[in-house]
Amino acid sequence: MKIVTWNVNGIRGFKDGIRKTLDALDADVVCLQETKVTRDLLDERTAIVEGYSSYFSFSRGRSGYSGVATFCRESATPVAAEEGLTGLLTNHGDVVGCYGDQKDISSEELQLLDNEGRAVITQHRINGLDGPERLSVLNVYCPRADPEKPERKLFKLKFYQLLQRRAEALLESGSHVIVLGDINTSHRPIDHCDPDDIDNFEDNPGRKWLNEFLFGAEDDHNDGSDGETGPPQKSSAGGKFVDAFRLFHPTRTQAFTCWSTLTGARQTNYGTRIDYIFASRVLAETHFLGADIMPEVEGSDHCPVWGRLDCELLPGSRCPSLCTRHMPEFAGKQQKLSRFLVKVPDRRVDGAKGVLPGSQEDEEIRENLNPFASGAGGGRKRGRDGLPASSAPRGKKVQPTPRGNLLAFFKAKSDPVVGPKQDQGPSEAGGNAGNQHGVHGAEDPVGPNEERDEAAPLEGAGKSRKGACPDFWKAVLHGPPQPPLCKAHGDPCVLRTVKKAGPNMGKQFFVCARPQGHASNPEARCNFFAWVDKGK
Structure with a gap:
């Protein structure tokens, strides 16, 4: 059995489609996070993939x-599936169950914790040593603690608490448990490219929770040489789960799963390891054969992580109710081949060049192209206030609106009056373009806190009329300043703009154009920095 977890940063962004992506990962169970799709945006191509059953949780x-x-x-069809961690989102019979103690969490908090679409649980049957056993897979996308929003820090810790209680309750029920996904916390200094305040690194609340959740975590300080592998560290400290990657690679450095796209940090491997596969101890020690990261797989600011077990999966007899195939909008879509060989009558409306009813997406496209067309009424034209054109009072002719030539608006009007003409100034045109970039990813942000984007020059300046001073327009519509050369590499710098609120918001500056990286890396960005002098 092979299992994969990957934060895809948008499930609809795959160039080759979701089917080819799943086949390329070559796993029995693929858990994706940050799909960025709500139910109304989920299309059939993504929801119904031949050879797979799918289970979604939406914000x-x-x-x-x-x-x-x-x-x-299909060979790993689960016997039960459930959305969320609280049990509040279940409305069908084949649920996973086992919710743990939730008495100290209010019903409002529970609802909010499951309201963002951050968890899907599937339960499978595997062949154990003494017969069939249960395996519960918790696919989670843990919240990020925004440093500027204290309430999100509390939300993140509450989510961790709820996740641990649910996982341990499933474990106590006799099921093996795997918790995997984007946990949004780097556990050890070895899991971070450039840990700040190393003396207080362990004081981070998320890391304290990981020490409690993982078995042997408090005594596991293996930050040794690159590439060494060995058996798991035995200790009575910590919790009931094992970090599968560190089980097989306890001292490997530079093993990161998330990089900042804003700074190009993937080029220098300046990242963090925040994507994990956690397995219950017995499962990890008796069934896991290996686990590793896949930094060579691109398409997101995260990379996949895989784990392989010696378990044989026993597929369920039918897909659980949560499966997308049972959604009303997709039910009945999986037709037999013979269905497409049957001649279907041509349903034309009022002799118009109509087609058979298509998907909802096609209908929306047609409606946007002609918002006043009526699909059932033969496309009659409508007048003002949405009424049919024929509803105008009889006996009165409706004069058509004159349609002018667009070029006519730009031609100079002839003045039939003889005499001095009124002075007209030149037309002014111009604009600017900007791109706001956000830093996606880790709870431990890499690089400066300011969100910046490259400034764009003013474009589209019209030609001044004959007689206007060209030097005036050059002064007004001047382009961006010439970039200086960074001192370390001698390369032209890039222009950035401060986007973070504060006294420097909107100011421009130059920095080295190379990707962000560790200070010891000569190919990484140097520390060159210069404000733009507006007077030049």
Whole structure:
């Protein structure tokens, strides 16, 4: 059995489609995070993939935000599936169950914790030493603690607490448990490219929780040489789960799974390890054969992580109710081949050049192209206030609106009056373009806190009329300043703009154009910095 977890940063962004991506990962169970798709945006191509069953959790509050999805091969069809950690989102019979103690968490908090689409649980049957056993897979996208929003720090810790209680309750019920996904906390200094305040590194609340959740974590300080492997460290400290990657690579350095795209940090491997596969101790020690990261796989600011077990999966007899195939919008879409060989009558409306009803997406496209067309009424034209054109009072002719030539608006009007003409100034045109870039990813941000983007020169300046002073327009519409050369590499710098609120917001500056990296890396960005002098 092979299992993979990957924060894809948008499930609809795959160039070759989700099917080819799943096949390339070559796993029985693929857990994706940050799908950025809500139910109304989920299309059939993504929801129904031949050879797989899929299980989604959607954000209820924001579109294009958060979201997780688990895809299982037909040979790994789960026996139960459930959205969320609290049990509040279940409305069907084949649920996973085992929720743990939630008495100290209010019902409102529980609802909010599951409202962002951050968890899907699938339960599978495997062949154990003494017969069939249960394996519960918790696919999670843990929240990020925004340093500027204290309430999100508390939200993140509450989510961790709820996740641990659910995982341990499933474990106590007799099921093996795997918790995997984007945990959004780097555990040890070895998991961070450039840990700040190394003496207080362990004081981070997320790392304290990991020490409690993972078995032997408090005594595991293996920050040794690169590439060494060995058996897991035995200790009575910590919790009931094992970090599968560190089980097989306890001292490997530079093993990161997330990089800042804003600074090009992947080129210099200046990142963090925040994507994990955690397995219950017995499962890890008796069934895991290996685990590793896949930094060579691109397409996201994260890379996949895989784990391999010697378990044989026993597929369920039918897909659980949470499966996308049971959604009303997709139910019945999987037709037999013979269905497409049957001649279907041509349903034309009022003799118009109509086609058979297509997908909802096609209907929306047609409606946007002609918002006043009526699909059922033969496309009658409508007048003002949405009324049919024929509803105008009889006996009165409706004069058509004159349609002018667009070029006519730009031609000089002839003045039939003889005499001095009124002075007209030149037309002014111009604009600027900008791109706001956000830093996606880790709870431990890499690089400066300011969000910046490259400034764009003013474009589209029209030609001044004859007689206007060209030097005036050059002064007004001057381009960006010439970039200086960074002192370490002698390369032209890039222009950035401070986007973070504060006294420097909107100011421009130059920095080295190379990707961010460790200070010891000569190919990484140097510390050159210079404010733009507006007077020049």
